[in-house]
Amino acid sequence: MNPFLKIFSKFTIKDHTSNMIIFLLIVILIDCSQQLGLTYPKVARNESEKEIKFGIEISDPYRWLEKSDTKERTAFIEAQDKLTRSFLDTNKHRAEIKKG
Numbered sequence: 001m002n003p004f005l006k007i008f009s010k011f012t013i014k015d016h017t018s019n020m021i022i023f024l025l026i027v028i029l030i031d032c033s034q035q036l037g038l039t040y041p042k043v044a045r046n047e048s049e050k051e052i053k054f055g056i057e058i059s060d061p062y063r064w065l066e067k068s069d070t071k072e073r074t075a076f077i078e079a080q081d082k083l084t085r086s087f088l089d090t091n092k093h094r095a096e097i098k099k100g
Contacts, residue, residue, distance in 0.1 A: 038087065041079035044072065 045061035052058070065073055088094060 038083060040083060041076060043076065 043062065044064070046064050047059060047061055049060045049063040050057055051060065064070065065076065067073060091097070
């Protein structure tokens with residue numbers, strides 16, 4: 001049996017339900033971000049990052065984000081922070097949230 005199928009066969013219905021809820025929340029967040037006019041920074045994909053796990057080649061195009069000392073990662077994080085700040089700073093409930 002495929003090692004991945006072996007792992008996933010242990011999931012229960014509850015796990016599948018949780019995964020579906022998470023998926024739906026992500027879809028809703030994406031839809032909301034589009035309605036708010038948010039433009040997310042582009043994320044570069046490095047297709048050359050690959051490794052072999054259990055005899056299966058796995059691509060990891062975003063592994064470059066794990067390298068903390070690169071200019072590319074720093075620029076990406078700064079762009080994400082700028083987007084987050086632009087949203088949070090214009091939120092009409094910001095003062096209430098800060099009071100906590």
